Amino acid sequence: MSTEPLRIGLAGLGTVGAAFIKLLEQKNALLTRQCGRPIEVLSACARDRNRDRGVDLSNVEWYDDAVKLAEAPNLDVFVELIGGDGEPALSAVKAAIQSGKHVVTANKALIAKHGVELAILAEEQGVLLNFEAAVAGGIPVIKTMREALAGNTVSRLYGILNGTCNYILTRMEEEEIGFAEVLADAQRLGYAEADPTFDIEGNDTAHKLAIMTSIAFGTQIAGDDIYLEGISNITLADIRAARDLGYRIKLLGVAQKTERGIEQRVHPTMVPIESQIAQVDDVINAVVLETDLLGALLMSGPGAGGEATASAVMGDVADIAKSRPGRQHVPALVTPAKELAPYQRARMRSHEGGYFIRLLVRDEVGVFAAIAQRMAAANISLQSIVQRDDPDSPEKDSKAIILTTHATMETAVRQAIADIESDGHLRGSAQVIRMEPAG
């Protein structure tokens, strides 16, 4: 085992990069003892050399070009904390691997888009490609899937993977404030980006989900071939109705193996209020892995933030520091990347599950029965059907009808709603929220 320092080149000195350097400064002795050797940042790069980042870079060699840094000969590990699925992150990571360096990255966009290609390169070169921080921040979900679950076969996985969405949904429920107002507040507080689309429409969740799906099911990563539905349509009426029924609404990413391929979906989901996942509040993330040997394993913790993310990056770096020199066998996606199966997407229409349906109707005799009949005609077995005043509706003669169904096909639900609509009973469009069994 080497007791030489592990030499790091660090690209990106923003929220995570600066936190990583601080962590290394503050916990130097602890890390050296844990790893059996020191960890040192030899060189670094960012866009602006003159920006004060609150860390001492006087002994660090500066590069303006991330690719040049990645190619430098005197480094063992290239840590990529720039972000983005394009340049310079992509070329820099490739250059690092090709020059025989291990790579650690927190970049979900890059792994979701180029993960397979990069994993193939890394396996050819016998170097490690570690990306714990790319999924669920500080939660060691990649390590768990890669290492702890050896021999397990995953059947379903799901999680709360976006802190912004979970923060918004938590505050909507706790404070009874509408979506737009909470979003504006979240932006003011720095919990949501100025352009929040990528978070609230589910794309960020989809990227993280796609990476986990590949590891779990041994298929290629398909971050842009996922059914997406964000949280911007969720109203206080939905949240209240959910609570009355004993549920909470969470934005989940769900992946499961079905006979028709792999179902990957991101959508607002009703989870039972007495489930662990329903108690995951604010910006906290959570992942549940269902396997043949374990049943369900749940992990929750901070999904973002400089320190928590730097902690995950450090875990990846420490694993490399502890490992002995020579070729490594730890396929980045568990399955050797060349053997990953093509991804076959199961169509959402064939999704089978329980549904929550909220319909705004004219308050007339017979509507209730007409709706129940349409559901029966579509072969949908109802769990409950209740009618209540709709305080949010401007029209006085409106009622909300709230239905929950037993497991049924998405096509059947869509058909029944179309039929109810053509009967002329609806005011506005129907709200459909999937229900997910959760432990």
Added chain:
Amino acid sequence: MSTEPLRIGLAGLGTVGAAFIKLLEQKNALLTRQCGRPIEVLSACARDRNRDRGVDLSNVEWYDDAVKLAEAPNLDVFVELIGGDGEPALSAVKAAIQSGKHVVTANKALIAKHGVELAILAEEQGVLLNFEAAVAGGIPVIKTMREALAGNTVSRLYGILNGTCNYILTRMEEEEIGFAEVLADAQRLGYAEADPTFDIEGNDTAHKLAIMTSIAFGTQIAGDDIYLEGISNITLADIRAARDLGYRIKLLGVAQKTERGIEQRVHPTMVPIESQIAQVDDVINAVVLETDLLGALLMSGPGAGGEATASAVMGDVADIAKSRPGRQHVPALVTPAKELAPYQRARMRSHEGGYFIRLLVRDEVGVFAAIAQRMAAANISLQSIVQRDDPDSPEKDSKAIILTTHATMETAVRQAIADIESDGHLRGSAQVIRMEPAG
């Protein structure tokens, strides 16, 4: 990297050992692909050679003596699944290490009692000592603490570490059945041992807690120097009172760093009903790690059972299969075992926290005020105090008085109760349950 099979000697073919062999049979191809080499059980031992264990042992060399098996020259890894902190497990594990083999064990009793000594031996020999299955069964808590949390400083950890206790408490609450009745039923169903003392009095929890404490705080393992209180005194009245206050009762193992040393305690605990840990039901285990970088990380899953435990053992074996030959640097307890600090136990009297106190009193004017006064005299700040009928009491003129306190010292609580007792108001003894903040 070697592509030779990893050669295993397996001692113990009971619940976990047989499940391990089955897992290896059923997932051979998957494991070989994940590890880059096959894993093979070359030899095995148990007490009774002729017992049918539902697995094919025809190609496995049989040993009657675990120590002989551990010394055999043709093995890479010794897997110890016999159990117990004495012989033959202890000598066999030592012999395996001394002959240069890696060791994987599920034996919490052994690690709690001899872990430091074994870790020193393993580090001297440069072999791995892995014991994921010894704490919280299938939950990868040891791997997380050892590897993922590199650089984190733990401030507190707590968990539900005994499935039997959690099963009993869950059923008591859900079905409103008393402790003795649920225990008898659990014994009938195989969820509790014929002699359940070790589980229900907290010793098993203490062993697991002690192992985590050592890893978290870098101190020697002190499995028998822990404040212990089991669940046998918990009544339905406590469970109902807890629920009315918005709490649930769980048997927790808690370890935290204080100025006066390390506080390790196992006791029934009130946790807020809207916390994740309160939703951990039945035989499921859970662990929460609070660190400076992550805030809180929670993991929950199956804490026992043949398959789940074998899964954790397999994770440990797979890590060895993937590692390259040569000396290893992965101190078993994170801190190199020779550098572990002595364990300094903080006295329970100095424990500071919130308390739930249930007193059975004669229904007389002035009792309420007298009690409140005694609490004030002891400088205890009350959160709530309510009086209610006690349906469980045989005496008609009894009332229950239920108090909850803000954070205060254990000594103060004990003193106040002694004073109330000497005032002559109490019927029977006071019930005191600690309250623990939980996310």
